[in-house]
């Protein structure tokens with residue numbers, strides 16, 4: 001088991017560094033588009049790559065590593081005909097991360113990554129709330145059996161799905177972190193503003209230990225989102241796990257523009273904006289992580305940045321971010337919410 005807990009680390013440190021991308025780094029390690037990275041957890045050879053990524057993040061200074069289980073729920077695994085292997089895939093993934101975390105002297109927290117089901121909940125979609133809870137519970141039980149320290153629900157865009165995920169993880173005796181992805185003009189795909197999310201998380205049953213934002217669009221927008229969350233809930237422990245710059249399509253593939261220097265600025269701004277747990281999402285490699293660690297070490301937290309400072313250092317943000325995360329001042333409309341949800345990633 002772990003030598004410490006997330007709460008104990010938070011009590012003794014001003015900030016903790018989470019890890020970087022899973023998906024985009026695995027593509028660089030040979031994952032093919034359309035394949036499920038979660039299947040690597042059970043493969044003798046491919047599971048070595050999973051451990052390598054964990055190890056490199058730890059070497060770059062990550063205090064928290066996320067298991068390779070983002071798409072490890074039954075609905076996502078069904079696309080790969082692996083819906084009957086939820087428990088063993090998640091258990092194996094947790095064991096891989098646990099082995100790397102326990103191989104170093106200093107404490108490293110293993111967080112069990114839990115992504116969205118990929119389904120839309122009733123009444124708009126077809127998944128019942130109860131089925132959602134059962135799916136999250138099944139995944140959480142596998143993660144716990146493999147030794148995670150905390151459940152890490154991420155890239156969620158709807159309140160009912162977050163609630164179901166927290167309920168599914170509750171009762172297993174581990175702390176719960178929940179982050180949403182604000183990727184649609186400053187809101188989640190289902191229209192939630194950072195302010196509304198913060199208030200929701202502060203009151204949701206299950207008492208999550210931390211809330212925050214991951215993925216989304218760029219590093220700049222992520223800081224805008226964090227400013228909205230910390231404004232609404234100043235006492236919350238907030239997670240910032242932003243993408244490495246802005247995604248750009250080049251020759252049919254997504255590339256991320258962020259340099260280690262940009263992510264270093266992002267990390268310091270995240271701390272200034274009130275985040276306590278800081279990491280990267282898509283496009284963030286170990287080089288970026290190492291630069292973020294260096295940027296935070298010895299840095300003295302500054303006053304809360306204005307959105308103008310964020311834009312100046314990291315790039316443009318949405319109108320919602322400019323309004324302080326509530327969307328009341330600018331009349332920005334929530335995005336159209338039709339059709340099937342696209343497949344998110346972490």
Ligand SMILES: [Zn+2]
Pocket residue numbers: 214215216243281282345346
């Ligand atoms: Zn991402």
